[in-house]
Amino acid sequence: QKEVEQDPGPLSVPEGAIVSLNCTYSNSAFQYFMWYRQYSRKGPELLMYTYSSGNKEDGRFTAQVDKSSKYISLFIRDSQPSDSATYLCAMSPLNNAGNMLTFGGGTRLMVKP
Amino acid sequence: EPEVTQTPSHQVTQMGQEVILRCVPISNHLYFYWYRQILGQKVEFLVSFYNNEISEKSEIFDDQFSVERPDGSNFTLKIRSTKLEDSAMYFCASSESHRGTIYFGEGSWLTVV
Secondary structure (H helix, E strand, O other): OOOEEEOOOOEEEEOOOOEEEEEEEOOOOEEEEEEEEEOOOOOOEEEEEEEOOEEEEEOOEEEEEEOOOOEEEEEEOOOOHHHOEEEEEEEEEOOOOOOOOEEOOOEEEEEEO | OOOOEEEOOEEEEOOOOOEEEEEEOOOOOOEEEEEEEOOOOOEEEEEEEEOOEEEEEOOOOOOOEEEEOOOOOOEEEEEOOOOHHHOEEEEEEEEOOOOOOOEEOOOEEEEEO
C-alpha cells in the first residue's frame, strides 16, 4: 500500500464550481498536513498547512483533516481558471530532526472559463 | 516576499560528470532541504540539513550525493558522478523551524545525457 494516495485526475470543472481534492494515507504517524499548488515545471507553492484533525479556512480554500479515517481534503470555492494547476498533498510526522514531507502524486485540476 | 532561489534553472550534463546545484534559502530559516521530482512522478525527499549537518536522509541520498553550506547564505547539492536516472527537477526548500512550513524554490532541472 502506498503511503499517500491521490487521484491523478485530470479533474475538469467549470469556472465558479466548488472543487474537492482528496488524499488518503496509511501512516498513522503523520501529524502535519499540507496542500501545495504546482504549476508546470515550477516549484510547489504552499496553500494550506494544518496540524492534526479539523478544518482550516483561508479565503476560497478550506482544508479538512480526518485522522481517524486517514483522509484529508482541500475544497476550493468559486474556482477560477487561474486555479488550474496540479495540487499536491504532503504530510509529515512530528520529529525533532526536520520536516520530512511525503507527497501524494498530485491531482491535475483544470478550471474552464 | 522572501523566497528560496535556485541556480541554475536548467543544466545539461554528461553521464559521469559532477554537478553542483545551488540554493539560497530564506534568510532567517534554519532548516534546509533537497527534494527531487522525476518527470511525471512524485516529489521525493532527499535530505534535510540543520546546524551544519545532515539531520535526515532518504534511501535515494546515497554516497554519490552530498550537501554543504559553504557560507552563511548558500546551500548546495553535489552529485558526484551523474547517472541517466538522476535526470529530474531538484527542489531546494527551507523552513524556520522543524515544525515550520516548508517553502520551495522554483527548482533546477537536471538533464543527464
